[in-house]
Amino acid sequence: MTTVAAKTAKVKLVAVQIPAALQVLIDKYTNGVAIEAPVEKMFERFNVRVAPFDSERISLFEGLYVESPDDVPPVFVEELPDGRLLDLDGRTREKAAKNLKLKTIRALIFKNVTEADRTLIASLANLGGSRDMKQPDLKLTFDNLLNAGVTAPQIKAAYAGTLPKRTIYDALQISSRDRRKKIVRLARKDVANGMSVENAAKLRGIKVAKLRAAIAGGGDSAKMDGSNQMFQGVAGELGLKFKNFKQSLTKTATGWMEKHGCDELETDNVTALYAKARKHAKEILVLVDEAEQKFKNHVQN
DSSP states (O other): OOOOSSSSSSOOOOOOOHHHHHHHHHHHHHHSSOOEGGGEEEEEOOOOOOOOOOOEEEEEEEEHHHHOOOOOOOOEEEETTSSSEEEEEHHHHHHHHHTHHHHHEEEHHHHHHHHHHHHHHHHHTSTTTSSSSHHHHHHHHHHHHHHHHHOOHHHHHBBBBOOOOOHHHHHHHHHHHHHHHHHHHHHHHHTTTOOHHHHHHHHHHHOOHHHHHHHOGGGGGGSSSHHHHHHHHHHHHHHHHHHHHHHHHHHHHHHHHHHTTTTOOSOHHHHHHHHHHHHHHHHOOOOOOHHHHHHHHHHHH
């Protein structure tokens, strides 16, 4: 177990005991020895964190890599057949190393990891410490595990002893429910596209009676075709995300007023402050337009 002293009062690294389930995976996929690995070959493909990069932690690791690199825990990466190194845990450390243009950093090399175990390694490595996994992170993790074919009992067993039972139960309950709904939506779409109910149920691994009930039920929504059903689900999810985003923006604007009232806001140039906010809003619209065009191109191809 490595203890690392933080260089800032805002962010601290906390030494944590490796969960037993993670140690099993380390023993299974590595030789247990950290080596100096090339930073340029490291890349990120997936993440178990809902929140984006933490700039303060990136700065913290930049300082540690300069002042005391031996105090920085090794990143977990998987060596792929093409020689690239897939991040399993340590994307913030990798980002800091790339900012510093470091050639190598210490890494524990995993090989031939299954998709489910990649998620397990990444999530178990993030438990505890100074930036513990939150409920949305756990739901994202459990979603990925269920999609990879891991069963609910297996998930409970993997995290037993590392998380409170209630925490596991709540996150798994939501993920399992969402997965069941997703499977039914996909099966209904299959039927709407001409597949028989029996074949659609077999394809998606659900009971024929359950699929028939889903098609027969739902009131007016049952009259919609499969594509509209899928659109309703996506639109509802997008609406919820936008609602949360709007609440976040409102909270930020309110925070500006509160900070100004406490003489803590770094600027009194209100016009420039809100002009910057409008600029970011326009950038979001541009990103939406670009994403739409990419999706259209994908559908056409």
